[in-house]
Amino acid sequence: MVSGAGGTFVEVAQPRPREAGVAPASRVRLWTRLRRGAPPYLYLAPALTLLVVWTYQPLAQTFVLSFHSWNLVPSTPMVEVGTANYERLLTAPELGASVGRTAVVIAGMLPFTVLIPVVVALLAGRVRGRAQAVYRGLVFAPMLVAPVAGAAVWQWLLDPSAGAVNRVLGTGVNWLNTTGTAQLAIIVITGWHVVGFAVLVVTAGLAGINPDYAAAAQVDGASRGQVTRWVTLPLLSPTLAFLALMTVLLSAQWTFPLIDTLTQGGPAGSTTNLYYLLWEYGFRSHDAGLAAAAGVLFFVGFIVVAALLTRLAERLSHHDD
Amino acid sequence: MIEELDVRPFLGAAKLLHDGALVAERYAAFGEFIETAPGIVCVSRAGTAPLVLGSTKSRWLYRPIGLSDRRPVDCPRGTVLPQVKAGGPASARSMTSAVHRTATHGCCAVAVSRIQLEGLTRRFGAVTAVDDVWLDVADREFLVLLGPSGCGKSTLLRMIAGLLPPSQGRVLLGGTDITHVPPQRRDLAMVFQSYALYPHLSVARNIGFPLRARKWSRTDIKAKVAAVAATLELTELLDRRPKELSGGQRQRVALGRALVRDPGAFLMDEPLSNLDAKLRATTRSEISELHSRLGATVVYVTHDQVEAMTMATRIALLDGGRLEQLGTPSEVYDEPASVFVARFLGSPAMNIVEATVRSACGTLAAHGPELEVPLGIDADVPERPVLLGVRPEHLTLTTADRGDLHAVVTAVENLGSEEVAHCLAGQSRVSVRGPRPLGVAVGDRVHLAAQPRYLHLFAPGSGRRLAWRPASVTAPA
Numbered sequence: 019m020v021s022g023a024g025g026t027f028v029e030v031a032q033p034r035p036r037e038a039g040v041a042p043a044s045r046v047r048l049w050t051r052l053r054r055g056a057p058p059y060l061y062l063a064p065a066l067t068l069l070v071v072w073t074y075q076p077l078a079q080t081f082v083l084s085f086h087s088w089n090l091v092p093s094t095p096m097v098e099v100g101t102a103n104y105e106r107l108l109t110a111p112e113l114g115a116s117v118g119r120t121a122v123v124i125a126g127m128l129p130f131t132v133l134i135p136v137v138v139a140l141l142a143g144r145v146r147g148r149a150q151a152v153y154r155g156l157v158f159a160p161m162l163v164a165p166v167a168g169a170a171v172w173q174w175l176l177d178p179s180a181g182a183v184n185r186v187l188g189t190g191v192n193w194l195n196t197t198g199t200a201q202l203a204i205i206v207i208t209g210w211h212v213v214g215f216a217v218l219v220v221t222a223g224l225a226g227i228n229p230d231y232a233a234a235a236q237v238d239g240a241s242r243g244q245v246t247r248w249v250t251l252p253l254l255s256p257t258l259a260f261l262a263l264m265t266v267l268l269s270a271q272w273t274f275p276l277i278d279t280l281t282q283g284g285p286a287g288s289t290t291n292l293y294y295l296l297w298e299y300g301f302r303s304h305d306a307g308l309a310a311a312a313g314v315l316f317f318v319g320f321i322v323v324a325a326l327l328t329r330l331a332e333r334l335s336h337h338d339d
Numbered sequence: 340m341i342e343e344l345d346v347r348p349f350l351g352a353a354k355l356l357h358d359g360a361l362v363a364e365r366y367a368a369f370g371e372f373i374e375t376a377p378g379i380v381c382v383s384r385a386g387t388a389p390l391v392l393g394s395t396k397s398r399w400l401y402r403p404i405g406l407s408d409r410r411p412v413d414c415p416r417g418t419v420l421p422q423v424k425a426g427g428p429a430s431a432r433s434m435t436s437a438v439h440r441t442a443t444h445g446c447c448a449v450a451v452s453r454i455q456l457e458g459l460t461r462r463f464g465a466v467t468a469v470d471d472v473w474l475d476v477a478d479r480e481f482l483v484l485l486g487p488s489g490c491g492k493s494t495l496l497r498m499i500a501g502l503l504p505p506s507q508g509r510v511l512l513g514g515t516d517i518t519h520v521p522p523q524r525r526d527l528a529m530v531f532q533s534y535a536l537y538p539h540l541s542v543a544r545n546i547g548f549p550l551r552a553r554k555w556s557r558t559d560i561k562a563k564v565a566a567v568a569a570t571l572e573l574t575e576l577l578d579r580r581p582k583e584l585s586g587g588q589r590q591r592v593a594l595g596r597a598l599v600r601d602p603g604a605f606l607m608d609e610p611l612s613n614l615d616a617k618l619r620a621t622t623r624s625e626i627s628e629l630h631s632r633l634g635a636t637v638v639y640v641t642h643d644q645v646e647a648m649t650m651a652t653r654i655a656l657l658d659g660g661r662l663e664q665l666g667t668p669s670e671v672y673d674e675p676a677s678v679f680v681a682r683f684l685g686s687p688a689m690n691i692v693e694a695t696v697r698s699a700c701g702t703l704a705a706h707g708p709e710l711e712v713p714l715g716i717d718a719d720v721p722e723r724p725v726l727l728g729v730r731p732e733h734l735t736l737t738t739a740d741r742g743d744l745h746a747v748v749t750a751v752e753n754l755g756s757e758e759v760a761h762c763l764a765g766q767s768r769v770s771v772r773g774p775r776p777l778g779v780a781v782g783d784r785v786h787l788a789a790q791p792r793y794l795h796l797f798a799p800g801s802g803r804r805l806a807w808r809p810a811s812v813t814a815p816a
Contacts, residue, residue: 233502234535236522237606238596239552248548252539 083310103311130209135216158214165275197288223257259331452603452636459508470660486657528597536581543577604636678802708765712743715791728795731772742786
């Protein structure tokens with residue numbers, strides 16, 4: 019061993035709190051905890067109440083109603099019929115046709131909610147200054163016109179004898195009363211109505227894209243068209259997926275006021291889509307049970323479609339950070 | 340029949356194209372050749388008239404760009420480039436003349452990546468972000484645009500890139516006016532502060548993007564991207580998306596996207612500002628190394644004086660959109676042209692004290708409260724007010740009778756290897772920096788001295804440096 023003055027190496031200890039142990043959990047009184055926890059729920063309460071009263075409660079009632087037979091007259095009692103309404107609905111010949119028409123409406127609406135808005139928003143983005151606001155305002159204006167008022171004006175425009183559309187096109191088509199053209203007219207009018215909204219959504223989507231990407235692509239040598247195709251549109255895809263989702267879920271609803279004022283589902287049922295069919299069951303045939311069954315079925319169907327589209331949108335988004 | 344290759348992006352930067360790797364080998368010693376694709380070799384940045392040589396399987400084609408005679412001349416396959424003595428970038432000049440000679444009978448090219456800014460000005464409404472900046476960035480130079488935030492350095496860079504049109508002035512690349520050339524057609528690569536990696540594309544597609552825009556074939560892009568990724572150690576990450584990368588990896592991808600094109604010059608906008616301190620230091624030396632290896636012209640924007648001092652061949656200091664000083668790092672540090680430059684570089688900032696220059700017994704000295712500093716100049720001049728500057732590391736603690744400046748210590752900072760003492764001399768704050776321990780404590784009265792060669796004089800009004808010219812009194816620069 020080493021001789022001489024004694025000594026030893028000691029490892030320097032790691033810093034550590036002088037009193038080991040966990041600080042005692044301070045007990046907070048129940049009332050205090052409640053008072054601290056309550057505000058978020060209080061803020062939510064009005065919205066939740068409205069949601070329950072106007073959405074979830076009617077939904078539950080519809081579900082119950084779909085197993086009953088009732089003619090909407092308050093004095094008549096509801097009769098429980100089991101799944102008879104669903105059986106009638108699924109065997110009805112008009113259901114398949116109306117699903118097909120709904121698909122046509124959705125497909126016909128997509129150019130107005132996705133294609134045209136992208137083109138318009140990209141072009142509007144190149145306009146600078148005050149002209150840009152004017153341009154966007156003009157595109158958005160139809161959205162502010164009440165659907166029924168718009169429908170009345172369009173009825174004049176599409177009039178077979180004196181309408182402006184026929185005069186401009188030099189045709190004599192009875193647009194709203196011909197099976198082939200009635201659906202087209204409904205789609206175009208609805209498209210005219212919602213295109214401004216879609217442009218607004220796309221413009222917001224474009225504004226959310228960091229301008230550095232386009233700048234980098236330009237410096238990298240991409241032409242204007244390449245920047246749009248390779249950078250801007252891919253980064254815009256979450257917005258486009260959202261618009262497609264809106265179109266699929268809401269097209270039939272958007273067309274409803276126009277169908278009701280212009281064609282009432284005709285001619286020969288050629289504009290009767292899912293929602294109009296449902297409405298006819300309930301308020302024309304006064305078959306509330308059948309209408310409720312249709313409502314429940316459409317609700318479930320659209321939930322499935324929405325879930326699929328939402329997952330698609332999730333996969334498209336790139337979480338730009 | 341001669342089929343011309345697609346060799347478009349040649350504004351200012353000319354490239355020699357040849358279909359044999361042999362040529363690349365022959366000239367590799369110069370660091371001039373960059374292989375842009377299998378079968379295509381470029382020579383760049385050697386010095387004079389930009390020429391381009393394209394190649395096909397059987398014939399060569401050269402065409403002078405920027406010269407009046409644009410007729411293509413062909414020479415048969417197998418034409419050998421002139422023998423040039425190997426010797427590294429230093430013999431670029433002999434290379435240039437050889438290239439020039441050969442150009443007359445048809446097979447060479449030279450690239451110039453000199454960037455000239457002539458009176459560049461940019462106004463945003465009433466605000467002048469960049470105010471009449473004249474700069475001449477030589478080929479192969481690493482120029483740092485340095486200044487505080489809002490000084491216009493990024494605006495200046497965006498104007499060079501073509502992303503922002505100047506309100507006035509011209510941008511020249513290799514002697515060609517590119518002021519109105521869109522960014523797509525300028526042969527410049529840019530690294531953004533945000534990196535601007537395309538979030539929807541993989542690392543490989545991000546790096547290959549500039550080549551895709553140039554319509555390279557898929558296989559060529561793949562080979563080139565793989566080569567660039569290997570030099571930046573990104574090979575493992577090629578299939579990842581930008582969001583799956585760390586900050587340092589993103590930075591390297593951004594660098595790779597710039598490197599892949601072999602551009603005439605690199606523009607970098609604070610590329611290190613999003614990295615942590617340790618990574619910043621290593622990346623700094625990597626970029627410096629890259630610069631010396633490629634011999635590329637770089638214009639680098641930063642607000643970090645350490646980056647500027649360590650990387651730059653020259654620093655352009657900007658303040659309020661104006662060019663305050665242009666010089667090598669040591670020039671800018673040792674002879675700051677204004678109070679702004681003096682205080683911007685160095686940590687802690689240079690001490691600036693109000694004083695009066697007076698002559699006594701035939702020598703000049705700066706006088707002030709608690710202050711009498713000999714300037715080491717033998718002359719007799721009328722009295723004038725000045726701002727006296729001296730860096731904290733140039734002040735030394737001394738005894739009362741030898742001190743030029745007398746102060747009271749108000750705080751002492753420990754930097755580990757050194758200590759900084761903050762003092763009050765009369766009304767002026769003065770800091771002293773020296774090896775630890777300085778041996779002073781708060782409240783001590785200290786006596787400070789500085790050698791005359793470390794003293795800086797500035798004009799009180801303009802803040803410009805006062806330089807001493809023998810036989811006449813200095814005037815504000």
